[in-house]
Amino acid sequence: MRLFDLPHDYTRFDRRDRLTLNDPLMAWARWTIHLLGEARGWKRGVREDIEQGLTTLLAGRVDGEPVLHSEMSPVLRKRVIGVGRTIDVLTRMGLFHDDRRPPFEDWLTGKLDGLAPGIGRDVEAWLRVLHDGGPRNKARAPATVYGYMSRIRPILLTWSDRYDHLREVTRDDVLAALDQLHGHHRHHALIALRSLFSRAKKNGTIFRDPTRRLRVGQYPYGVLQPLLTGDIDRSVQAATTPAARVMVALAGVHAARAADMLALRLDDVDLGNRRIVIASRARPLDDLTHRLLLDWLRHRAARWPNTANPHLLINHITATTTAPASGQGASLILHKQAATLERLRIDRILEEALACGGDPLHLASVFGLDTKTAIRYADSARQLLITAAEEQDLAGSGEPKGRNHP
Incomplete structure (x- = not known):
């Protein structure tokens, strides 16, 4: 039985300890490298590098003992061997254990810093349910979780100066905090606050939800504009x-x-x-x-x-x-360009909306858009068509077009 879990000292590795044809563990590793290499098109040099790395990692290891990420990563990076592909081989062999601290934990610790202890506990429970999901809750996208907290953290810090728990926050406090925001900032902050207090109410840490009956409403989107040639x-x-x-x-x-x-x-x-x-x-x-x-x-x-x-x-x-x-590499294709990939996509849909006269059913059928998105593009197209028709009427009548012209 093991008395202590000591980290492996790979600096004492001797290649003669493992480069034998009769070693069953290394033979298994070579066969796994061959299978994955054939399936993924690894070149001969890549396979040899992985085999060299595994020769070091598996030396002197008890059968079934996992390889920790914290131990293997410095060794492989020092030898310029791909960590990801080596992890794939070890995972296929069932010998890999990822002991890294999740990035979400470090982010959560930083965001909870400065909050009152009682408020911090409710916020932490809410964020963990959003990130990990629950029995009756589906996990949200990481960008959604990070965005929710970024929107309301200044509000929570302000409340932490006066209150110790979320149950002390009143409806007037929520309205006062929202009055300081405008446009989409207010819209998204209210959505996040409603989610937070709803979770706290379900957990039984507050008695009354101060955001109840506060309507989020439809966000007033602007008119989409076509790209310049x-x-x-x-x-x-x-x-x-x-x-x-x-x-x-x-x-x-x-x-x-x-x-x-x-x-x-x-x-x-x-x-x-x-x-x-x-x-x-x-x-x-x-x-x-x-x-x-x-x-x-x-x-x-x-x-x-x-x-x-x-x-x-x-x-x-x-x-x-x-x-x-x-997706990060895709975003760099048109870096610092006004017409990014997303703007080109929007411009193409808007072009189709102008061609069909702002028919949302046509847009939904051609591009697979949902109802709200198709209506938004159709409304923008109708507004652009009306504006173009008014400009043509003004040009035909010979009246000057000015900012104050009706």
Whole structure:
């Protein structure tokens, strides 16, 4: 039986201890490397690096003893060996244990700093349910959790100077805090406060919900404006790689989101029948997108001939895995451009809305939009069409167009 859990000292490793053909653990590791390498298209050098790293990590280890991330990461990084691929092999073998502290815990500690103890306990319980979910609660996206807390943390700090618990907060306190905010800041802060007090009421830590019957209301969105031709031209010129040109075409022609582009798989593209499936919706391929996809696939086959990644868009990091590319890399394609991928997508939908006269049913059918989003684009298109018609009437009548003209 083990009396102490001591960290492994890999500096005392001797390669002769493990480089034997009769070692069953190392033979298992080599076979696992071979299986994953064949499935993911690892080159010979990548396989040799992983084998070298595992030779060090598995030396002198008791059968079934897991490899800790805190122990292996410094060793592999010092030898310039991929940590992620080594983790995949160890996970397949059932010998990996991730002992890292979750980033959410560090973020939560920082956000609770400065709050009164009673308020902090309620806020912590609320944030954990949002992040992790519960028996009757679905976990929210991390961006939603971080956004909720960022909106109301200044309000909670102000209340912490006067109160020790959320049950002391009154309706007047909530209204006074909301009166200091305007526009979408007030809108999102009220949503977060209602969620917080609703959770506290369910947990029994407050007697009355001060946000009850405070209506969030419909947020008054502004009129969407089309992009300028010069902005679009500059974004097209900035897309210099085959992958970037494909993404610009998918956003500007098919109104695809960046997340949907990165989720595309090779099976979703049918070049022969000129069809592409984006977000589970089949769409016809135009000549421009068809040509750009051919260029990208030729570049992909020449650059990574052995890759087993099933996704359409890959890079030098994901070529040796089966995971999709990250959204951070997609956002850098049109960095500092007015016409980003998201703005190109919005402009394409708005263009269709103007062409169909602001018909929300048509927009929902073509792009798969939900009801509220389709109505928003339709309202913007109608407003732009009315404005254009008024300007034409003024130009035809010869009356000057001024700021104070009715």
